Amino acid sequence: MESIRCRETTEPLGDSAQRDALALHIDPSRQVTLRFALTIPGPDGLEALRYARRTMIREERTRGLEWNEPSMEQPIVTPTEIHWPVFASDAAWSREKIRELIERANRAHEVMRASGP
Numbered sequence: 001m002e003s004i005r006c007r008e009t010t011e012p013l014g015d016s017a018q019r020d021a022l023a024l025h026i027d028p029s030r031q032v033t034l035r036f037a038l039t040i041p042g043p044d045g046l047e048a049l050r051y052a053r054r055t056m057i058r059e060e061r062t063r064g065l066e067w068n069e070p071s072m073e074q075p076i077v078t079p080t081e082i083h084w085p086v087f088a089s090d091a092a093w094s095r096e097k098i099r100e101l102i103e104r105a106n107r108a109h110e111v112m113r114a115s116g117p
Contacts, residue, residue: 006038031085060072072097
């Protein structure tokens, strides 16, 4: 079975890494755009991804967001990419949420395939 795959394509900091790290200590509100390339097997895979995202958003609304927690409502999701502008201080948390999104989408995709057309 083909699975939904995600690969981060965020551009590295490059030569300015030390300057950016220093700027982050001074200004934790600095924004970065995380980018992820998606490989989705067909329209049912895309629907599984959308379903998983809606579920995560519903859970966030039910329990509420923690202080400074990035919301799954913010990423821009297309059939080939995810773009997510976040505070630099929240980048690791956002990456973890994307990992969870892909895991949930793959589980939903398995269920969809098992239940048939």
